[in-house]
Amino acid sequence: MIPVAKPQIDEAEIQAVTEVLRSGMIAQGQRVADFEAAFAEYTGTEHAIAVNSGTAALHAALLAHGIGKGDEVITSSFSFIATANSILYTGARPVFSDIEHETYNLDPDQIAEKITGKTKAIMPVHLYGHPADMKAIREIAEDHKLTLIEDACQAHGAKYNGKKVGSFGTGAFSFYPTKNMTTSEGGIITTNNAEVAEKARMIRAHGSSQRYLHEMLGFNLRMTDICAAIGLVQLGKLDDYTAKRQYNAKRLTEGLQDIEGISCPTIKEGCEHVFHQYTICSSERDKLAEYLNQNGVGTGIHYPITIHRQPLYQELGYTDTLSESEKASREVLSLPVHPQLTESEIDTIIDNIRQWSEDK
Structure with a gap:
């Protein structure tokens, strides 16, 4: 059987994991920091915040932008369910808009009619690795003063007019085993907004910016150094x-x-x-x-x-x-x-x- 998907792991990834295991530092440490820096450089963004899944990346990105109860987020219904569930997790309501026939991505011409006084964000999905129409969608977001969050979980390295996805708004990527690159499981948030980046870092670590000082409600969404070590090798490939x-x-x-x-x-x-x-x-x-x-x-x-x-x-x-x-x-x-x-x-x-x- 020719498999529809097949993760690529070889000796380089195995050696990278072995080095972490032997180091004794296997939770969130220097490998995670190195991976974040490398991924930010790769996507052309100022910040990257590594988490433990693509779903966590979407959830934390929404929370970092203040999305919550009573808000609405416009997104696609033709996607993996994590896209919409991440909105529900915040207490907000997904509002579904239809897709283009050609790309299966959000149709910009249909987004405006979905906007209400409760709308706080648009979350386009770069489905299958094809970029959504970011020029049109970003213009809509700017005109209506809406947050733009990119579900780039399937689109590592995809470009729109020469610019990589995940850099137009706040991006969320997945590193599930069958994605274009993997960390075994994991995700990452990309942003050029320093305040959003700091909030996302706190959200992933129990709402803490320093040990044992908890300033907001957060979660345990951290990536391990084991995963980050795999990610550094995979990013190079x-x-x-x-x-x-x-x-x-x-x-x-x-x-x-x-x-x-x-x-x-x-x-x-x-x-x-x-x-x-x-x-x-x-x-x-x-x-x-x-x-x-x-x-x-x-x-x-x-x-x-x-x-x-x-x-x-x-x-x-x-x-x-x-x-x-x-x-x-x-x-x-x-x-x-x-x-x-x-x-x-x-x-x-x-x-x-x-x-x-x-x-x-």
Whole structure:
């Protein structure tokens, strides 16, 4: 079976972890500080605050901006549920806006109608590694004096007009094992706002800026030096990983773009897609997925149920009609694109989809 995702860990990461274990300093220490500095430099931001998951990064970023009970945050329903749940954790209410057909990211033309007197932030998702339309979305945020928080959990290194995501507002990244780079589990907040950075650091450490002095309600969201050691190695490989993902995506598109009924990923002008997922679209998605799985090609559906249709959100009273989001949930199918794919495996993926198309 060709896996749809495959973490890349080799001797460099193992050696880095071994060094931390032997040092005796395995909680949040110098490796975390080094990783934060390196990631801030990589994203072109002044501050990076490492935490223990991408969800924690979203949650802490919202809290650091003062988002709380009674507030509304506009975001996408076509995402992993952590996007919206992180808003609920603060006591605020997610407000869902529909997506663009081409990129599966928030459609800027539909955001303004969702803004109310309670709206405090917009949280675009750079889904699958394709940047959202940050020029348009940032203009909306500035015009309405709204906080801009980027869910960049799938978009490490993606660029919009030459600028890396996570640097337009306050960014949140995930380092889950199947992401474009990993720390085994972890996340990070990026920001150019010193006050937000300081609040985020306090939130991750029980509301403390110095030991045993607790100035606000916080949590234990800290990253370990073990995770940061892996992250430092992985960050050094990220550009090479990205180039391989982009190459694999190009090969897949070249082999699939002329097949009737299959829509390949779109890359908008000025955007650099880092292909956390290579996601095609087909009205016969489930039949195609079954065929591929039976023939040794792993697939994924990201995501089969929009967030506002999840049982939790139905219980909360969400009744939105989001036509593009709901259509995408019925038709998207992610194919293997990870850096460890071989040329032969890419050919196998293409050949199987072409055969399925000819046989149906």
